[in-house]
Amino acid sequence: QVQLQESGPGLVKPSQTLSLTCTVSGGSISSGGYHWTWIRQHPGKGLEWIGYIYYSGNAYYNPSVKSRVTMSIDTSKNQFSLKLTSVTAADTAVYYCTRVAGAMYGRSRSGFDPWGQGILVTVSS
Amino acid sequence: DIQMTQSPSSLSPSVGDRVTITCRASQSISMYLNWYQQRPGKAPKPLIYAASSLQSGVPSRFSGSGSGTDFTLTINSLQPEDFATYYCQQSYSSPWTFGQGTKLEIK
Numbered sequence: 001q002v003q004l005q006e007s008g009p010g011l012v013k014p015s016q017t018l019s020l021t022c023t024v025s026g027g028s029i030s031s032g033g034y035h036w037t038w039i040r041q042h043p044g045k046g047l048e049w050i051g052y053i054y055y056s057g058n059a060y061y062n063p064s065v066k067s068r069v070t071m072s073i074d075t076s077k078n079q080f081s082l083k084l085t086s087v088t089a090a091d092t093a094v095y096y097c098t099r100v101a102g103a104m105y106g107r108s109r110s111g112f113d114p115w116g117q118g119i120l121v122t123v124s125s
Numbered sequence: 126d127i128q129m130t131q132s133p134s135s136l137s138p139s140v141g142d143r144v145t146i147t148c149r150a151s152q153s154i155s156m157y158l159n160w161y162q163q164r165p166g167k168a169p170k171p172l173i174y175a176a177s178s179l180q181s182g183v184p185s186r187f188s189g190s191g192s193g194t195d196f197t198l199t200i201n202s203l204q205p206e207d208f209a210t211y212y213c214q215q216s217y218s219s220p221w222t223f224g225q226g227t228k229l230e231i232k
């Protein structure tokens with residue numbers, strides 16, 4: 001079965017760039033049909049969809065972070081990545097990678113499944 | 126953005142109880158509604174997709190219903206492992222959004 005694993009620094013300084021990678025195992029990221037997704041959860045709070053990317057490289061972002069976020073995909077490594085620039089303390093969160101099926105037109109009848117275990121990123125000097 | 130509002134925010138049922146959690150969307154989302162369970166320190170676990178379809182491996186005591194703006198997650202015969210936080214999420218219109226969560230706490 002497909003498994004996802006986040007990796008990256010757990011501590012980022014304010015104004016710098018947060019960079020995370022999600023490694024996919026048990027399936028090919030370029031097999032199609034899925035949008036590879038980043039979601040975050042602020043400490044003790046709810047969940048926020050950051051955006052997703054298709055294996056073709058087409059990406060869609062939440063307007064709340066659109067000016068600061070870039071997602072990319074490396075099919076040769078079966079990985080996809082998140083970059084968030086100009087971070088502040090408000091970007092401190094647990095970041096999850098996951099996938100969703102059938103979201104070609106911005107809608108999906110599927111939920112996010114499976115999920116990585118999550119990685120806590122703290123923004124602090 | 127479509128706002129998702131869950132009620133109640135918290136609940137203190139007993140083992141064996143039947144629990145109902147409601148999720149209301151700020152506009153119609155047809156049946157593009159998913160439910161997740163999250164235990165402390167863990168990633169969310171998908172339970173229900175498309176409002177009423179059970180994810181593979183999820184016990185049949187979980188069920189979902191609704192369409193349009195009003196949705197319900199029901200847990201029959203609550204088990205100790207069901208004490209967790211539950212989130213609804215709409216996948217109808219970008220940006221996809223989640224409810225604020227409903228926490229089930231042991232009475």
